[in-house]
Every structure is written in C-alpha cells, then in structure tokens.
Amino acid sequence: MTIKKAAAPRSPVTPRLVEPTAWRHVDLEVNGSTVSTEVESRLLLSDFLRERLALTGTHVGCEQGACGACTVLLDGRAVRSCLTLAAACTGREVRTIEGLAEDSLHPVQQAFHDHHGLQCGFCTPGFVMSITELHEREEPVSEDELMDQLCGNICRCTGYRGIERAARQSVRVATEGGADDE
Template structure:
C-alpha cells in the first residue's frame, strides 16, 4: 500500500513500489488524463506535477512519489478554468488532444517560475513535449496569452 496525495486528496494505492506513477494513476486511481507516449521520459505526454515540479510520470516509480503531492491535469483547477486551460481553448490549440495534458502541465510549471516568458523561454521549457499533430505555434501563443490572463487574475485578486 502506497500513500500519496493526488490532486489534494490523500490516497492509498495498492501497487508495487516499482510501478511507474503513470500506470498507478491511470490503471489504479482511474485518472486517465495523464497519457502514455513513450515510457522513457522523452515525449512529455505523461507530465504531472510532483510537489509542484513537472515530472515524467512514466519513469517515476511509486517509491519516489510515495508521501508526495501529485497534481494531474484533472486536478489542475476545479472548474477547468486555469489560465492555461482557458488560453488553450481560446486559441483552439489542440488537434487530436492526446499530448495536450502533458503540454499544459509543462506550461503551467513554466509560468509558475517565469510569469512572462519569451519565445526562447517557452521553447526551452516545452522542448521536452512532443506534439505529432503539430500544435507548437499555437502552444507558444497560448502560453503568452495565459501569462496575460494569469497576471490579470492576480491583479484582480490583489
């Protein structure tokens, strides 16, 4: 039994400690928003946040995730209205949509660290996420829009 926090909920999963977090999330916790793309940490489709840091869940064993706090795409916002989620919809970023959970989780982490990223910052932070359909230009545009939305939100709150 492995205990960890998933999207704010303390959760116990009956899994072996060498099982990658991705499969524990998908097959045991039944949270299928995080995607399998390569199983080697090279495509980014499985990106989740562990204690706030973007991590490749397909190569992160449960022994590492144990006791930590994991955020998946399902827990990113209660209403699906995180500025990154809003910008993604405003600009119709997705094509097939399969890689977009991972793209969004990487983008959210980028904006946490860098509220106003340049094209180069975005390219650097997002180069680990493959999109086969080819949504890269819209991802760049959406991250910039999300940065503005986020600043507007934060301005409204202060």
C-alpha cells in the same frame, strides 16, 4: 481547495496480481486527496494514476521520457510520470490535468482553447502541465526557459503555433532575455 469529483482519484483498486516482487506502501496526495495504498515496486507513476486511480487524463506516449505526454506536477515541478516510480512518491504531492480546472477552465487550459492549441488532445495534458509549472512561477520566465520547457513535449497534430501562443498568453515571459546566459 475544493476538489471536483473528476479531479479526485478513485479509491485505489489493487488488483489481484501475482506480482513476483515486493509491494510497497505509499501515502501521497493526488489532486488534493490523500491516497494510501500498496503498489508493486516496479509500478510506474503513469500506470498508477491511470490504472489504479482512474485518472486517465495523464497519457502515456513513449515510456522513454522523450514525448512529455505523461507530464504531471510532482511537488509543483513538471516531471515525466513514466520515468517515476509510484513507490518513490510516498509523502509527495501529485497534480494531474484533472486537478487544474474548477468549474471554468484553468488559465492554461483556457489559453489552449483560445489559440486552437490542440487537435486530437492526446499530448495536451502533458503540455498543459508543463506550462502550468511556468504559469505558477512568481518571477518572469525568460524566452530561453520558455523554449526549453516547450521543447520538452511533442505534439504531432497542431504544428505548435497555437501551443506557443497559448503558452505566451498564460506564462509571464520576461521582455528582455535577462536571465538568458547561454
């Protein structure tokens, strides 16, 4: 996969911080590029992406794991980057909103545009990454799984209808709730 410039992390800039605890070395892959750098033990992945790698498309909404704005894919799984330590990501693969589109928008991004699934755009990267996890799943997703995933992100602007339509356009939803055993 070729990485467009916007998707590639900036060469990490390590600030001259007087951090009181140990720094850790991390080697990880971010949007297909290898990143090798030192991080403070306590640095959150969200801050690492935004402040050190200039990937500011990942947004920080609550730092309590509740809003989902900071969702990224870690080894293909949607996770809260605000509840993930950068130091714990060594050897792992991170994908952010910047890593989705090539020249044209990624199908999930396109679906958001098609269905007016965003207004201010702040929660959007988190939603797109959450839905991308399901988009990339080979087997169909049950109705219940889709709702589980969508309820993991909060939007304050749209009233959700466009987001739900975008998700249904870009995720293969099982017609019958066969996998639904709740």
